[in-house]
Amino acid sequence: MDNQAEVRDFLRTRRDRITPEQAGIVGGGGRRRLPGLRREEVAMLAGMSSDYYAKMERGNLAGVSPEVLDALARALRLDDAESEHLHDLARAANPSPSRRRSRPAPSAIRPSLQRFLDAITGAPAWVVNQRADIIALNSLGRALLAPLLEDPDARNNQARFIFLSPAARTFYPQWDAAADAAAASLRTAAGRNPRDTHLTDLIGELVTRSDAFSNRWSAHDVRLHNSGTKHIRHRDVGDLEFVYEAMQLPDHPGWTLFAYTSAAGSPTEERIRLLGSLASTPTEAPAPAPDTQRTGLRRAE
Structure with missing residues (x-):
């Protein structure tokens, strides 16, 4: 899967669903070409520069710290699942060779x-x-x-x-x-x-x-x-x-x-x-009698 595309689309859809009024932006509810917050408004709410957020929304989460991700999650009003998903996308964008590889699940149940x-x-x-x-x-x-x-x-x-x-x-x-x-x-x-x-x-x-x-x-x-x-x-x-x-x-x-x-x-x-x-409730026919098992003959109905 294309991680950059996943990041870009996830952040854009989260931004589009929040109105200025919901975000507490005074006077931000005038005529807008598209619904939702503007990029610069998300950046302001998250305490980062507009250029930095624009880079993130283009799909580049390389080097972004967990603290910045948390600030962005708060600005976009992400719930627990969405916030965790954002961190997952960031981990995929920042693979660490030293990170211990997770164990695969066994193919058969114990x-x-x-x-x-x-x-x-x-x-x-x-x-x-x-x-x-x-x-x-x-x-x-x-x-x-x-x-x-x-x-x-x-x-x-x-x-x-x-x-x-x-x-x-x-x-x-x-x-x-x-x-x-x-x-x-x-x-x-x-x-x-x-x-x-x-x-x-x-x-x-x-x-x-x-x-x-x-x-x-x-x-x-x-x-x-x-x-x-x-x-x-x-x-x-x-x-x-x-x-x-x-x-x-x-x-x-x-x-x-x-x-x-x-x-x-x-x-x-x-x-x-x-x-x-x-x-x-048993639905299967009863097992053949011992003598028919030896001879291979079918039991009489």
Whole structure:
């Protein structure tokens, strides 16, 4: 990914959304050719020269200190996710040979982590990587995400499911909110890992195949998904409303564990119990008797 273009577009879109009145600039709300703040106004608010800020908005963050980035974040009224993203873009523009290279996440889940997931019996839980690939699930998570896991377009990826599968608009009643969150999560991941070719390939695929994703991607919105609410319409048990918690897994860089819970006594709690009982009901035919296993003959129906 082109770091300079990422920096330029991110700063420009953040500047364009702030009015002079919001920034506290007296008399700055007259006739303007474009919405938002002017470059010199951002520079004044951040306590830097107009030339220095103009260089930054052209995409050059080389040598910019964390203190200057923090001042710029305050001037542009960036939230925590946006401020972190700005620092990520600056780190990508200032690679340090002495900086310790981060450990790659393992390709397979540890048995102990899978046992931990399986021990969560009252709530759907699963692990995703930074590309939104589903890595592992517990039984309820598998039952809840069955439409995604069975969808050939999704290929076990939440972002592909949301943007490429027609079923996603039924599964997520608040589809626009789910799509906003998915695109912002990928934008955040791309800022942290600009050299992840699998991630950039996924983004390129979605930009090419989905106008809904392309429009969201060009907005340069980022988001941290630590907790929140999610609405799902499940084909077997109907409408569900969850509160989710997201936990980073330090031994698995880039992996996040999500757990979806519901309020005690709520319709969702009852429906999740029903979903769990449906998931635990055997659907496979019984195993052949020992004598047919030896002979290879089919059992009589």
